[in-house]
Amino acid sequence: xxxxxxxxxxxxxxxxxxxxxxxxxxxxxxxxxxxxxxxxxxxxxxxxxxxxxxxxxxxxxxxxxxxxxxxxxxxxxxxxxxxxxxxxxxxxxxxxxxxxxxxxxxxxxxxxxxxxxxxxxxxxxxxxxxxxxxxxxxxxxxxxxxxxxxxxxxxxxxxxxxxxxxxxxxxxxxxxxxxxxxxxxxxxxxxxxxxxxxxxxxxxxxxxxxxxxxxxxxxxxxxxxxxxxxxxxxxxxxxxxxxxxxxxxxxx
Amino acid sequence: xxxxxxxxxxxxxxxxxxxxxxxxxxxxxxxxxxxxxxxxxxxxxxxxxxxxxxxxxxxxxxxxxxxxxxxxxxxxxxxxxxxxxxxxxxxxxxxxxxxxxxxxxxxxxxxxxxxxxxxxxxxxxxxxxxxxxxxxxxxxxxxxxxxxxxxxxxxxxxxxxxxxxxxxxxxxxxxxxxxxxxxxxxxxxxxxxxxxxxxxxxxxxxxxxxxxxxxxxxxxxxxxxxxxxxxxxxxxxxxxxxxxxxxxxxxxxxxxxxxxxxxxxxxxxxxxxxxxxxxxx
Numbered sequence: 001x002x003x004x005x006x007x008x009x010x011x012x013x014x015x016x017x018x019x020x021x022x023x024x025x026x027x028x029x030x031x032x033x034x035x036x037x038x039x040x041x042x043x044x045x046x047x048x049x050x051x052x053x054x055x056x057x058x059x060x061x062x063x064x065x066x067x068x069x070x071x072x073x074x075x076x077x078x079x080x081x082x083x084x085x086x087x088x089x090x091x092x093x094x095x096x097x098x099x100x101x102x103x104x105x106x107x108x109x110x111x112x113x114x115x116x117x118x119x120x121x122x123x124x125x126x127x128x129x130x131x132x133x134x135x136x137x138x139x140x141x142x143x144x145x146x147x148x149x150x151x152x153x154x155x156x157x158x159x160x161x162x163x164x165x166x167x168x169x170x171x172x173x174x175x176x177x178x179x180x181x182x183x184x185x186x187x188x189x190x191x192x193x194x195x196x197x198x199x200x201x202x203x204x205x206x207x208x209x210x211x212x213x214x215x216x217x218x219x220x221x222x223x224x225x226x227x228x229x230x231x232x233x234x235x236x237x238x239x240x241x242x243x244x245x246x247x248x249x250x251x252x
Numbered sequence: 253x254x255x256x257x258x259x260x261x262x263x264x265x266x267x268x269x270x271x272x273x274x275x276x277x278x279x280x281x282x283x284x285x286x287x288x289x290x291x292x293x294x295x296x297x298x299x300x301x302x303x304x305x306x307x308x309x310x311x312x313x314x315x316x317x318x319x320x321x322x323x324x325x326x327x328x329x330x331x332x333x334x335x336x337x338x339x340x341x342x343x344x345x346x347x348x349x350x351x352x353x354x355x356x357x358x359x360x361x362x363x364x365x366x367x368x369x370x371x372x373x374x375x376x377x378x379x380x381x382x383x384x385x386x387x388x389x390x391x392x393x394x395x396x397x398x399x400x401x402x403x404x405x406x407x408x409x410x411x412x413x414x415x416x417x418x419x420x421x422x423x424x425x426x427x428x429x430x431x432x433x434x435x436x437x438x439x440x441x442x443x444x445x446x447x448x449x450x451x452x453x454x455x456x457x458x459x460x461x462x463x464x465x466x467x468x469x470x471x472x473x474x475x476x477x478x479x480x481x482x483x484x485x486x487x488x489x490x491x492x493x494x495x496x497x498x499x500x501x502x503x504x505x506x507x508x509x510x511x512x513x514x515x516x517x518x519x520x521x522x523x524x525x526x527x528x529x530x531x532x533x
Binding site: 053054055069076089090091099100101150 | 261368
């Protein structure tokens with residue numbers, strides 16, 4: 001299987017300190033990977049560097065064979081991105097919003113793809129709704145439709161189900177699993193919901209203090225830390241982080 | 253959830269993709285204007301207010317000096333000045349507020365994770381901005397004709413290069429404002445309007461450089477708009493096409509556009525390096 005995303009030695013330092021410290025991240029075709037870690041672990045910065053939105057201080061990123069930043073535009077044609085925290089632009093109907101993004105992705109029939117996407121995720125009735133009229137869960141679903149309508153090789157989802165009720169979250173998971181299976185789409189997802197991650201991801205990458213501290217199948221990673229599940233690994237890393245921050249705070 | 257299968261969608265030919273992206277952005281901004289009628293203020297009410305203000309000033313001074321006074325030409329200077337000023341103003345405001353719309357709606361991050369290039373975003377906004385410009389300048393010209401019997405088309409075809417230069421000048425200012433917003437965030441957005449109040453008195457809109465206080469004159473002479481407006485006044489006076497002023501204005505505008513592009517590219521690099529996109533997500 002070829003690599004859809006290959007990031008090597010990513011470094012990023014902000015004024016408050018080192019955010020990402022030599023992260024290597026590979027996602028292969030059709031693979032479902034979760035990027036995990038407590039707040040401040042460097043997940044979002046890593047994700048944004050992989051998407052070419054933030055420039056790394058060091059390291060390289062390659063998507064579908066296109067090296068960033070030079071090949072950013074070509075690379076992004078192979079990427080879909082949705083985040084639970086991003087709103088839909090106001091003053092656009094759902095259909096207009098999806099058509100716009102379909103055109104940005106170069107689709108010949110963006111309206112048709114938009115409708116197919118809405119049907120796929122069970123929300124065709126929203127096509128004429130204004131972005132401001134949607135619930136947060138509906139916005140998330142529309143965001144996922146937007147990110148999948150051009151058949152991306154890599155789908156990046158940042159906290160995709162944070163605002164969804166369990167029923168809708170399950171529909172999203174099912175839809176994403178079908179997409180990955182039928183189209184060989186690779187998935188890179190961040191989430192604080194470890195139960196969900198265990199259901200979606202076949203591989204997890206744990207970050208702590210900007211470094212990769214574990215990389216492997218969920219159960220193997222849990223076992224490596226001597227824990228029963230990812231939730232416990234997460235709590236363990238978060239408490240380690242808190243202790244380290246507390247110690248640093250005590251230093252003269 | 254339906255059991256619909258995923259199918260590979262058809263894409264437009266690669267050479268058309270960039271045009272389609274520019275069109276998508278322009279269309280998105282057309283929807284914004286259509287759904288926010290209050291934004292029509294900039295292209296309807298404001299141009300009429302400006303025309304009435306400067307037209308009436310001119311009429312008043314003429315009435316003080318008598319019908320054969322030099323003030324007669326002053327009315328035409330003021331009205332042609334305000335018509336042409338709206339080319340700069342509308343071009344600038346359309347592009348800078350168009351960019352700000354993407355920050356207000358927190359759409360910037362989503363746009364940056366598509367094949368859309370930065371210049372295509374600006375081109376799309378500017379393309380729709382041209383429609384707003386036609387509306388805004390059309391309203392000023394119509395108001396000047398209706399209220400003061402001033403027909404800007406009397407200046408002839410030589411007006412076209414003047415308009416083209418002023419259009420480019422407006423875009424250069426807009427790029428500068430976009431660069432400042434990239435660097436300083438939405439706190440810098442007041443500049444979109446404020447900067448025009450600086451350019452207007454310095455840019456020779458209604459009077460030649462010599463009318464300004466001596467220490468400001470060198471700054472005014474450096475601005476390409478000063479020479480474009482001076483060319484407009486020579487056309488009002490019925491003289492030949494002022495190629496010298498037009499050339500100075502054209503060269504100055506090209507330098508300004510190049511400088512603005514370099515500035516916005518620099519700010520964009522800083523924007524990516526410092527992760528400022530998180531301000532809008």
